[in-house]
Amino acid sequence: MAGAYIHIPFCAHICYYCDFNKVFIEGQPVDDYVSMLLREMQMVMAQYPDEPIKTVYVGGGTPTTLTPAQLDRLCRGIRETLHFEQGEFTFEANPNDLLTTEKLQVLHDNGVNRLSIGVQSFDDAILKQIGRTHRSQDVYTAIANARQVGFDNLSIDLIFRLPGQSRDNFLHSLQKALALDLPHYSTYSLILERKTIFYNLMRKGKLTLPTQDVEADMYQDAIDLMQVHGRQQYEIANFAQPGFECRHNLLYWQNAHYFGFGAGAFGYIGRDRYHNYGPIQQYLAPLKAHKLPVIEHHLVPLEEQIEEEMFLGLRTRAGVSRQRFFDRYHLRIEDVYGTLLAQLQAQGLLTDADGQVCLTNRGMFLGNEVFQQFLIDGPLL
Template identity: 75%
Template sequence: MAGAYIHIPFCEHICYYCDFNKVFIEGQPVDDYVAMLLKEMRMVMAEHPDEKIETVYVGGGTPTTLTPKQLATLCQGVHDILHFDSGEFTFEANPNDLLTTDKLQVLHDYGVNRLSIGVQSFNDEVLKRIGRIHRAKDVYVAIANARKVGFDNLSIDLIFRLPDQSRDDFLNSLQNALDLDLPHYSTYSLILERKTIFYNLMRQGKLRLPTQDIEADMYQDAIDLMEAHGRHQYEISNFAKDGYQCQHNLLYWENDKYFGFGAGAFGYLGRDRYHNYGPIKQYLTPLHTEHLPVLAHHLVPVSEQIEEEMFLGLRTMRGVSEKRFYERYHLTVDAVYGETVPELESQGLLQRNDGFIRLTNKGKFLGNEVFQQFLLDEPLI
């Protein structure tokens, strides 16, 4: 069993905070990209004929910049090549691509059953400041159109700690989001990534961000408000009604297998982590000559697998299963982290019960500091 991530790198506009692999769509060889993407999928799956794909996630970039015809070609290819008959099939979307139902109808007709819509804020001034081209009114039209076509598994993303954003402003966005009564929400704190407009502004001293205390208040507001509305936190940044947790992302957090298709995509199969070429031309060229577009393979050492088991598992509210840890690595957690876990427990950052190790509420706010404690000084044999 495995998941499949498919990357569509095209955007109509580049947001100021985004560091994902993306390009302006104008002038790009989009039809050729879709054709070569399907070719890559055929070549890879020929090497894994017995692998069952149980989740598919199409991300970007902005997958919904594709035309209805291109979307249909891609979705049909997913079913035919990946032998994907049922399971969670997610598309990322921007609100401004869903102002009519044509693309939504194609996605629904071809079996897409989950949409993740990038909203980020319900404040038009904030949206302008972060480089988004949709406005709050577009979100309502997009959600209404999605429901009209037949989608019910809908999620939206919100970002907090945005430039000049107040706590009240984020609370207002949270309330507006919850008023839509969706089954799933994701909310992320702004991270300043290199090679983004915001990173450059920060380096120039021109980016006014909320303080760490206000950021913490915003995160606690999200946790409290989501829970009050029956959207339970199941991962550091994700909240859902029961039964609507994102199954594809759970594959990542459970350190399971997934294929990566498309420019800049990562895959993880057994111990093999591989990375495709990012630039469009470098991705397409090998495929035109019957070669896979893989830039590099990395054979993940056991030590690194164990570190990731802890980092990723602790992101979830379920936590790290001690039984699963032992079955995977033939070591107990105590054999590897016999001093680390008790120390973090004593600091009130971890709790250990029912065979699981989890972050406490305090630990959620200091997640990165906690995760660093699970880096191993020496590799395990």
């Protein structure tokens, strides 16, 4: 069983923090893109006719920048081509694309059953400062419209450590978000990625961010407040009522297989990790010639598989299962990481009990620093 990630690279506006593969939609060959995207799915699935698709996630960019007709064509094509009868079917959306029910109705009619809505903050001044074009009132309209159409599996994203954001300001956004009583929330610390407006401002000394101590307080506030409201932290940045965890993302964190379709998309099938061309025309050209738009294939060696098993599994509260690790690699975790496990436990970053290796709260906050220590130096066999 595998998941399918489908990338829509178009945006009506480019946010200042975003480094995902995206382009401003005006003047772009959107209809051609949808056609070639469906062709890519047909070509790939012809090679895997018996591979059941468990989850579908349409991300971006902003998938809801497509017109209702384009959304309808895309969703119908996904169902027909991927043989995706039932399962979690997620679309990312911006609030200001959902101010009427037209697009929502198209998605719902085509079997989309989960929405992930990019909110980021409930402070209009901060939304403007980070390059978002919606305002907080639009979030309420979007959620009301989604519920009216019949969506109940809804998630929103929040970002902390934003320019000009205080701890109280983020706490206010958390409270506003939880008052909506949604089954799922994601909250991420701002990362300054290259090729973003914020990164360039930082290099010029023109970006003032909260301190690391304030960032840590914001993260702990999110964990605590979500817990009080019955949303369990099941991954570093994700919180859900039981049964509403994002099943597609769980495939990633369990180091499972997934197809990647669209410009710049990654896939991971068997030991093959592949990567599509990112620029739109470079993605379209091979498909028009009935060739796949893959720029690179990477056969993942054992060492890298094990590293990723640890990186990804430790992102989740469930952690890494000793039994699952042994079943996959015919090695015990301590055969590879015995000394390191003891060191991280002594530092209060890791727990190792009941057959599960997990990060502590402090370990989760320092996640990237901890993960780097699981890199393997040299071949195992």
